């Protein structure tokens with residue numbers, strides 16, 4: 001099969017398309033004929049030697065943690081899936097999962113059936129980003145109906161899903177993005193939008209219960225004064241998490257970092273919201289697998305709307 005491989009940590013130019021052995025599913029695993037792979041910032045961060053690079057084992061590394069395709073074979077003990085099922089998943093993180101490839105082997109409890117409204121390209125972008133948004137809002141922040149939620153980077157891969165999940169849970173949602181994404185934030189359901197280029201967030205927004213921070217660093221620290229005295233910030237970028245948490249605690253706010261975890265049951269909950277028309281995925285860019293390097297460059301720009309997806313067939 002064809003796969004993208006990395007033989008030495010470095011920039012996108014180190015990604016090469018190669019012929020490799022097709023994997024075999026072990027007990028409890030399924031073999032997926034992978035038709036699309038989602039691209040996330042953790043992919044280029046890991047390939048450059050940061051991100052999850054400490055967890056991926058020996059190089060060469062096949063990047064990618066999000067997949068969507070058709071079950072080709074099942075290992076012993078798998079009862080929930082059969083060949084021909086259309087599935088999507090978020091696999092093995094932070095260990096290597098190898099989703100930038102024509103076939104991928106997945107633990108059966110880390111995939112779900114693809115909901116009808118999503119085509120295979122959109123489904124490939126849902127797993128990691130959707131579970132991050134879900135786990136930040138529900139598992140970390142304990143979101144309740146009627147709460148005020150501020151989402152920093154609401155137009156990004158995680159943010160655009162977090163806006164919709166917070167609205168689906170009955171929250172009042174405020175989203176930040178640049179001028180060119182203001183209309184997009186309103187189509188997602190934001191009750192208020194803030195243009196970070198021209199508005200002062202700390203003056204414009206008050207009494208927030210939850211901040212989901214997809215930006216990190218100074219922008220997250222500046223946003224802390226938007227919280228009410230019981231408020232909590234969940235900060236996503238791990239590189240600045242310690243700095244943001246320290247600033248929050250100094251100000252008397254609760255603060256948590258996060259490392260998203262694979263979870264097939266939560267994928268089913270995301271799929272149910274998609275099937276109900278309450279959650280959709282915006283694909284900002286689709287590139288062929290062979291252009292993984294361009295996809296990493298685009299992700300590293302930090303200004304992608306929605307998700308980047310690599311199409312494999």
Ligand SMILES: NC(=O)c1ccc[n+]([C@@H]2O[C@H](COP(=O)([O-])OP(=O)(O)OC[C@H]3O[C@@H](n4cnc5c(N)ncnc54)[C@H](OP(=O)(O)O)[C@@H]3O)[C@@H](O)[C@H]2O)c1
Nearest residue numbers: 041153155156157158177178214236237258259260303304
């Ligand atoms: N800890 C975890 O488990 C975990 C999981 C997932 C993601 N993450 C991290 O969380 C961050 C967000 O992930 P993502 O996938 O959503 O990234 P992404 O898709 O690359 O986010 C891009 C978006 O960020 C917006 N943005 C850039 N600067 C901004 C600013 N100063 N204020 C508001 N919005 C801004 C851009 O909007 P404009 O173009 O309008 O500027 C763009 O739409 C990344 O650092 C990622 O590595 C962590």
